[in-house]
Amino acid sequence: MDFAFNDEHQALRAMVREFAESRIAPNAEAWDRDHHFPVDVVREMGELGLFGITADERWGGAGADFTNLCIAIEELARVDQSMAITLEAGVSLGINPIHEFGSEELKERWLPDLVAGRALAGFGLTEPGAGSDAAATATRAVLDGDEWVINGAKAFITNSGTDITSLVTITARTGPDEISCIVVPAGTPGFTVEPAYRKMGWRASDTHGLVFEDCRVPATNLVGERGRGFQQFLSTLDDGRIAIGAMAVGVLQCCLEQSVAYAKERESMGKPIGSYQAVAFKCADMEVMTEAARLLVYKAAWLKEQGGPFKQEAAVAKLYASEAAITATREATQVFGGAGFMDETLVSRQYRDAKVLEIGEGTSEVQRLVISRGLGLPVS
Numbered sequence: 001m002d003f004a005f006n007d008e009h010q011a012l013r014a015m016v017r018e019f020a021e022s023r024i025a026p027n028a029e030a031w032d033r034d035h036h037f038p039v040d041v042v043r044e045m046g047e048l049g050l051f052g053i054t055a056d057e058r059w060g061g062a063g064a065d066f067t068n069l070c071i072a073i074e075e076l077a078r079v080d081q082s083m084a085i086t087l088e089a090g091v092s093l094g095i096n097p098i099h100e101f102g103s104e105e106l107k108e109r110w111l112p113d114l115v116a117g118r119a120l121a122g123f124g125l126t127e128p129g130a131g132s133d134a135a136a137t138a139t140r141a142v143l144d145g146d147e148w149v150i151n152g153a154k155a156f157i158t159n160s161g162t163d164i165t166s167l168v169t170i171t172a173r174t175g176p177d178e179i180s181c182i183v184v185p186a187g188t189p190g191f192t193v194e195p196a197y198r199k200m201g202w203r204a205s206d207t208h209g210l211v212f213e214d215c216r217v218p219a220t221n222l223v224g225e226r227g228r229g230f231q232q233f234l235s236t237l238d239d240g241r242i243a244i245g246a247m248a249v250g251v252l253q254c255c256l257e258q259s260v261a262y263a264k265e266r267e268s269m270g271k272p273i274g275s276y277q278a279v280a281f282k283c284a285d286m287e288v289m290t291e292a293a294r295l296l297v298y299k300a301a302w303l304k305e306q307g308g309p310f311k312q313e314a315a316v317a318k319l320y321a322s323e324a325a326i327t328a329t330r331e332a333t334q335v336f337g338g339a340g341f342m343d344e345t346l347v348s349r350q351y352r353d354a355k356v357l358e359i360g361e362g363t364s365e366v367q368r369l370v371i372s373r374g375l376g377l378p379v380s
């Protein structure tokens, strides 16, 4: 058993931390306030190779292990969840469906720009009437000659409307009992990106509703086999859950560091607040949660790299880490007192942002369903 990160992991962590602290941290509060998606910084993340960490070298990627991607996401989330989710969704939801399941034609057409971070892609699964219940997907795609004709709507889709978004992969009903994934290039007639949502958190990330009205795309835009869409997105979500867990680890690390530093510096009644057990024990609990979440997330990442089943471990890691992150952001805000309620205090933004960690890529309730079923319980 080896719990150590290797030299490659450590070098990547140092590189991403330096980038996050110099290019993201100083600006993140303003981006959050203005709901501004900083496309130039996302391009810089591309130039650093972050979108291509796990992609095949053939498409310009580094072909590195999944642990590297988790480390990059964790380090971004330590300073700003909006940029972390932009990377997480860009890879897990944008690149991976095409990289894992797409035809050579789709890969050659789309992957080089996505892997280089010159372009972004979204994945449209959720609909106004189908979220946790993905089987209720109502968007339809009908084959007409050599084209799919798509009608329907998607809700809350990340990276779907940026200046560099090149496509969304959507799930659509292609038969009565059949869901398939289809690539819809940005700008296709009949494909409308609605105005960006106003959000409680992740305000500098890009999230839109999408509408498809007699939207025609080539039949060859089908991702993998017809009717395999359900299996494809379940597999996509398993990876994504570990990656969301990695975001939560970054948030926990942030809360721990910020709270300990403030508890040493801030004085009350003649002593540093960290000398009061009420405050010190909050920090102690954050240390425990950070350590536990990190172990769960990187164990799940390691299992995935071994090629074995990891659905259960991914759900456990996502559930624990996201709920711990919410607890830690609430407690860190408390450690900061009134200052914790102010926008310029990092933990206050982390608090607002963290809530969605237990909603996206499967709610906490859905994770508990997955875990219960993994235990053989007949829960519905």
Ligand SMILES: Cc1cc2nc3c(=O)[nH]c(=O)nc-3n(C[C@H](O)[C@H](O)[C@H](O)COP(=O)(O)OP(=O)(O)OC[C@H]3O[C@@H](n4cnc5c(N)ncnc54)[C@H](O)[C@@H]3O)c2cc1C
Pocket: 089, 093, 122, 123, 124, 125, 126, 130, 131, 132, 133, 155, 156, 157, 158, 159, 199, 202, 207, 356, 359, 360, 361, 362, 363, 364, 365, 366, 369, 380
């Ligand atoms: C900022 C943001 C970004 C997102 N990005 C994307 C994206 O890029 N692509 C994408 O496809 N989606 C995206 N989503 C959507 C997200 O995945 C869904 O919101 C999530 O899966 C929950 O679906 P829902 O909102 O329809 O809630 P619902 O499914 O309506 O759930 C409502 C509540 O009921 C509970 N519930 C539902 N069914 C059950 C059940 N069977 N048992 C117990 N409890 C249940 C849920 O846990 C929840 O508490 C994003 C969401 C947000 C907020």
